[in-house]
Amino acid sequence: MTEAFGLSDTGCVRANNEDYYRIEPELGLYLLADGMGGAKAGERASALAVETIAGIFNETRQRDSQALLSAVERANNSVLELARNDPKLEGMGTTLVAVLDLGEELVIASVGDSRMYVLDSESFRAVTEDQSWVNEVGRPLGLDEAALRSHPLRNVLTMAIGAGAQIVVNRYSVPWKPGSLALLSSDGLHGVVAREELEKILRAQEPLEAKCRRFIDAARAAGAPDNVTAVLLRKN
Numbered sequence: 001m002t003e004a005f006g007l008s009d010t011g012c013v014r015a016n017n018e019d020y021y022r023i024e025p026e027l028g029l030y031l032l033a034d035g036m037g038g039a040k041a042g043e044r045a046s047a048l049a050v051e052t053i054a055g056i057f058n059e060t061r062q063r064d065s066q067a068l069l070s071a072v073e074r075a076n077n078s079v080l081e082l083a084r085n086d087p088k089l090e091g092m093g094t095t096l097v098a099v100l101d102l103g104e105e106l107v108i109a110s111v112g113d114s115r116m117y118v119l120d121s122e123s124f125r126a127v128t129e130d131q132s133w134v135n136e137v138g139r140p141l142g143l144d145e146a147a148l149r150s151h152p153l154r155n156v157l158t159m160a161i162g163a164g165a166q167i168v169v170n171r172y173s174v175p176w177k178p179g180s181l182a183l184l185s186s187d188g189l190h191g192v193v194a195r196e197e198l199e200k201i202l203r204a205q206e207p208l209e210a211k212c213r214r215f216i217d218a219a220r221a222a223g224a225p226d227n228v229t230a231v232l233l234r235k236n
Contacts, residue, residue, distance in 0.1 A: 002101050002176075004030060006231035007212035011188055011224035018042035018094075019186045019229040022050050027057045028101030032231050034114050034186040036160065037092030041083075045094040048082060049075040049161050053098060065107040065171060068100050072109045072161075072169050079162035093162035097128060097184050099233070106182060106233075108172040112160045113187050116172075117198065120180040124199040127172050131159035182233040185215075188226035193218045208232045 004025055010017045018035035020043070031050045035042030052075040060067065075096070083089045095112025108116055113130040129135060133156040143151065159168050176182075181202050190198065193215070201214045215230040 001236045002028070003208060003234045003236055004232065005208035005212055006032075006184075006229070007209075007216055008227065008229040009216045009220070009224070011227050012220055013223075013225045014227055016040060016043060017227045018046055019188070019227040020046035020050050020094075021184070021229055021231050022054050023231065024054055024057070027054075027061075028063065028103075029054065029057050030099040030101070030184060030231055030233060031096070032114055032184040032186060032229055033094045033096045033161070034112070034188070034227070034229070035092070035094040037089065041089045041092030042094065044082065044089060045079050045092040045162055048078055049094050049096055052078045063100060063102065065100070065109075065173070068098055068107060068109050069169055069171060072096065072098060072111065073167070076111075076161045076167050077165075080165065083162060093160035095157070095186070096161050099182065099184065101176065101233070104176060105173050106176045108174070110170045110172070111167060112157050115183075115185050115187075115190055117183040117185070117190075117202075118174055118180060119183075119199065119202045120175075120177060124195075124202065127174055129170060131168070131170065132157050176235050178235050180235045184229075184231040184233075186227060186229040188224060188228040189215055189219050189230055191226065192222040192224065208234060 021032040033046035035046030053071040056071040095114040097114040110128040219228040
């Protein structure tokens with residue numbers, strides 16, 4: 001059995017929240033998106049992507065990695081179509097991390113730089129890889145982390161839902177063992193809270209809701225310049 005809880009916060013700077021998440025335990029489906037675009041277009045993009053995927057799984061009841069990939073591609077088409085039909089929404093997009101619980105494993109699809117981490121008996125590690133300038137260009141060039149944190153291209157994504165008709169969806173699978181924890185996070189969390197602090201909070205012996213609130217508090221204590229969202233899963 002998988003237990004889940006999610007929490008989102010506007011942060012300390014932004015006036016609105018463009019993050020969006022959904023927890024569907026009956027489907028074993030967990031989604032988090034971080035929207036982008038002016039005039040509240042980011043809010044529309046993230047909500048549309050998440051609701052499209054949830055709607056597809058509710059309708060078809062197919063539960064495998066191919067179904068997840070297909071749903072993400074359809075979410076991309078939905079965001080593109082909405083932007084085409086409304087000039088005010090031009091350029092909107094969203095990151096996405098989608099997790100499907102298949103019992104003994106989690107399958108994951110990700111676009112952009114929202115992440116999934118896993119804490120188990122072996123380690124605490126990021127499962128997803130950011131589709132970003134920092135990860136795909138900056139680090140391979142040999143720039144150190146201090147330089148990357150202040151680089152003018154540090155917030156540039158190389159892929160997003162809504163960026164174009166052809167998207168690259170990263171896919172992963174991890175064993176899902178009793179006692180394991182998974183964290184889905186927007187960059188408003190992992191971008192400001194150190195990896196060591198994320199692990200410390202995950203390892204604390206407390207309910208998932210308390211952990212999520214501690215994640216939000218840690219991001220706000222660091223200034224929370226962006227929206228902050230955490231979704232936690234625990235295999236019991």
